[in-house]
Amino acid sequence: MKTLIKYTFLLLILLFVVGCNTFEPLDENLSGDDRLTSDPAMAEGLLLDAYEGMPNQFLFNDTSTDDAVTNYLSGYSRMATGEWNADNPFSSRWGQYQQVLYVNKFLTVIDQVQWKRDEETNNLFKQRMYGEAIAMRALRHFWILQEHGGLGTSGKLLGVPYITEFLEHDADFNLPRPDFEVTVQMINDDFNEALEYLPMDWDGDLSKQPSRYSGVDDDIYQYVFGTTQDGRISGRIIKAFQAKLNLLAASPAFMDGSGDYYQKAADILGELLSDNGGVAGIDPEGYYDFYDFNIGTRNFPEVLWRENVSTNFTWLEKQHYPPSLNGEGKLNPSQNLVDAFPMLDGFPFSESHPEYDPQNPFNNRDPRLKKYILYNGNDLNNRIIYTGVGGGSDEIDRVQFRSTRSGYYLKKLLDPGVVISSDGSVSASEKMNVFLRYTDLYLMLAEVANELGGPDYMVDGMSARTIIEALRKRAGIGLDSGDAYLSSISTKEQMRDLVRNERRLELCFEGHRLFDLRRWNMLDDIPNVIGSKYDGSSYNKFVVEQRLYSNYENPNYAPIPQSEIVKFDALEQNIGW
Incomplete structure (x- = not known):
C-alpha cells in the first residue's frame, strides 16, 4: 500500500510538471513597435496604408445630383431625397483620419528603421518616404476638408482638425475645429514641405532633382527616385x-473670391499646364482614352495620377450594362444632363434650334453625348439599345432593379467591347483607378482665369476662352463653321456658366459634380431629375426623382457624423445638422 501511495504521489508530481509546460499560454504572435523598427517592409506598410481607398472616378456619387439616378436604393439617392442627416452622413469622409494616424505612426518610427545597408541610400530612402508621408497627410486632410469644411453652428467658417501626431488610444481626441483658412494653411504647409523632398516626376531626371539632393551620387539618386516608384505621390501631383485646395478656398461657398486663392491656383496651374505644352498639350483623345483603350496599353497622356492597369474591373460592366446585355443597369443618366450637351454647332440645346429633330433629339448634338450616354437607339460596340416602347428588358421600368428609370444607361467609363455571357462570365478587359487627369486641371485654370479677369484674361498664355475652345473642338463641336456661340461670350458671368457646363460634361460620372455644386453654393438649387420615354412616335419627359436639398438648411456643407459630435464636445457641427 505504501508503495502504491509513493508511486501515485510521484505520478501526480510528474503530471503537474508536464501540465505546466503543456498548458502554458501560447505566444499570440502579436507584433509590436519592435517589429516595426526591425522590419522595413512592415514599417513601410504604414505609409502604404495612406494610399488605400483613395477617391477615384468610380464613386458614382452623381446619383446625389441632377445628373443621374439609380435603379436601386443607394446612400447617395437617400441623400438627395431627404434622408441625409448627421446620423446618416452618406458621403462622410471623417473615416479618413484613420489614414492620417497611420501616416503619423509611420513618422514616429521612420528614423529607427534601417531601410538600406548603405548609409547614403538609407538616408535617401528615409527622406523620400518622409516627403511622401507628409504629402499624404496633407492630401487626406484636403479630402476631409472638401467634405466637412463649412459654416459651423456658431456662424464661423470652420475647417477640420489637423492632426500631426500619432494619438495613442488614451490620448485626447477631443479636438476643436480651427478656422477654415487655418486648415487650408496647414495643408499647404505640409504640401510645401513635401515638395522639398519629392521630385516632380518619378523618372530619376537629375536635372529636376530637389536642391537638397545636390551632391548625391547620381546612380543612388536614380535608384531611389526612379521609375520603380511611379504611382506614388510626386511633386507634380x-x-x-494645391491648386484644387486653393480653388476650393476661393469658391463662393467658402472665401467667395476674397484673399489671393484664385491667384495662387492660377499660378500653380499655369506652371503645371505650361509644362504640359499649354493648350496645345491637351490630349486629342483625352475625353475617353483613359477608360476606352486596348488591352496592353500603358501610356496615358491624359492621366496625371493613376493606379496600375488591372483586369479586375469588369464589375463595372456587370453593374452598368443594360439588362439585354446581361448587366444590372444601375446608374441611369438624367434628361437634365442630356439637355446640357449642346448642339453640334456649339449653341445650347434648344427645341427651337433649326437643326433640332423631335423624332431624334440626339442628332446634330455634341458628339460626347453619344460617347457618354446610352440613349434610345445608341449602341455599345454595334449592339443597339432601345429604352422606349418595344425595348424589351431595356425599356423604362420593365425589370425591377435592372431596367433604367430615366430612359438612359451609362456608357462612359465602360469598355464597349466587353461581352457578358448568360452564365455571368465576362470577356477580358483592362481599366484603372484614375485620381487626377489633365482635363480637370485645364478646366480649373479656365475657371480661375475667368474669375480673375474675364473670358480673355491670360495665365501663361492660356485663357478661359482658349481652353474651352480647345476642349469643345476636341469633342467635335463647331468643326464645320466655327464655334459661334463661344465667340459670342463676352462677360465673366456668361463664361462662368459655360465653364461650369463644360466641367459638367467633360467630367460627368467621375465624382466631381457633387463637390462642384457644393463649392459653387448651388446644391440646394438643383432641379428634380427628369427622364424621357419614347412611346413609339415621340419623346415624353417626366419626373423620375425629386431633389429635396432645399429642405436642408445648408446642404453645401456636409454634416460631421453625429457619433463624433456625441463623443467630442469640442467638435462643432456644421450649421443645420
Missing part, C-alpha cells in the same frame, strides 16, 4: 492638389 502635390502641385495639382
Whole structure:
C-alpha cells in the first residue's frame, strides 16, 4: 500500500510538471513597435496604408445630383431625397483620419528603421518616404476638408482638425475645429514641405532633382527616385492638389473670391499646364482614352495620377450594362444632363434650334453625348439599345432593379467591347483607378482665369476662352463653321456658366459634380431629375426623382457624423445638422 501511495504521489508530481509546460499560454504572435523598427517592409506598410481607398472616378456619387439616378436604393439617392442627416452622413469622409494616424505612426518610427545597408541610400530612402508621408497627410486632410469644411453652428467658417501626431488610444481626441483658412494653411504647409523632398516626376531626371539632393551620387539618386516608384505621390501631383485646395478656398461657398486663392491656383496651374505644352498639350483623345483603350496599353497622356492597369474591373460592366446585355443597369443618366450637351454647332440645346429633330433629339448634338450616354437607339460596340416602347428588358421600368428609370444607361467609363455571357462570365478587359487627369486641371485654370479677369484674361498664355475652345473642338463641336456661340461670350458671368457646363460634361460620372455644386453654393438649387420615354412616335419627359436639398438648411456643407459630435464636445457641427 505504501508503495502504491509513493508511486501515485510521484505520478501526480510528474503530471503537474508536464501540465505546466503543456498548458502554458501560447505566444499570440502579436507584433509590436519592435517589429516595426526591425522590419522595413512592415514599417513601410504604414505609409502604404495612406494610399488605400483613395477617391477615384468610380464613386458614382452623381446619383446625389441632377445628373443621374439609380435603379436601386443607394446612400447617395437617400441623400438627395431627404434622408441625409448627421446620423446618416452618406458621403462622410471623417473615416479618413484613420489614414492620417497611420501616416503619423509611420513618422514616429521612420528614423529607427534601417531601410538600406548603405548609409547614403538609407538616408535617401528615409527622406523620400518622409516627403511622401507628409504629402499624404496633407492630401487626406484636403479630402476631409472638401467634405466637412463649412459654416459651423456658431456662424464661423470652420475647417477640420489637423492632426500631426500619432494619438495613442488614451490620448485626447477631443479636438476643436480651427478656422477654415487655418486648415487650408496647414495643408499647404505640409504640401510645401513635401515638395522639398519629392521630385516632380518619378523618372530619376537629375536635372529636376530637389536642391537638397545636390551632391548625391547620381546612380543612388536614380535608384531611389526612379521609375520603380511611379504611382506614388510626386511633386507634380502635390502641385495639382494645391491648386484644387486653393480653388476650393476661393469658391463662393467658402472665401467667395476674397484673399489671393484664385491667384495662387492660377499660378500653380499655369506652371503645371505650361509644362504640359499649354493648350496645345491637351490630349486629342483625352475625353475617353483613359477608360476606352486596348488591352496592353500603358501610356496615358491624359492621366496625371493613376493606379496600375488591372483586369479586375469588369464589375463595372456587370453593374452598368443594360439588362439585354446581361448587366444590372444601375446608374441611369438624367434628361437634365442630356439637355446640357449642346448642339453640334456649339449653341445650347434648344427645341427651337433649326437643326433640332423631335423624332431624334440626339442628332446634330455634341458628339460626347453619344460617347457618354446610352440613349434610345445608341449602341455599345454595334449592339443597339432601345429604352422606349418595344425595348424589351431595356425599356423604362420593365425589370425591377435592372431596367433604367430615366430612359438612359451609362456608357462612359465602360469598355464597349466587353461581352457578358448568360452564365455571368465576362470577356477580358483592362481599366484603372484614375485620381487626377489633365482635363480637370485645364478646366480649373479656365475657371480661375475667368474669375480673375474675364473670358480673355491670360495665365501663361492660356485663357478661359482658349481652353474651352480647345476642349469643345476636341469633342467635335463647331468643326464645320466655327464655334459661334463661344465667340459670342463676352462677360465673366456668361463664361462662368459655360465653364461650369463644360466641367459638367467633360467630367460627368467621375465624382466631381457633387463637390462642384457644393463649392459653387448651388446644391440646394438643383432641379428634380427628369427622364424621357419614347412611346413609339415621340419623346415624353417626366419626373423620375425629386431633389429635396432645399429642405436642408445648408446642404453645401456636409454634416460631421453625429457619433463624433456625441463623443467630442469640442467638435462643432456644421450649421443645420
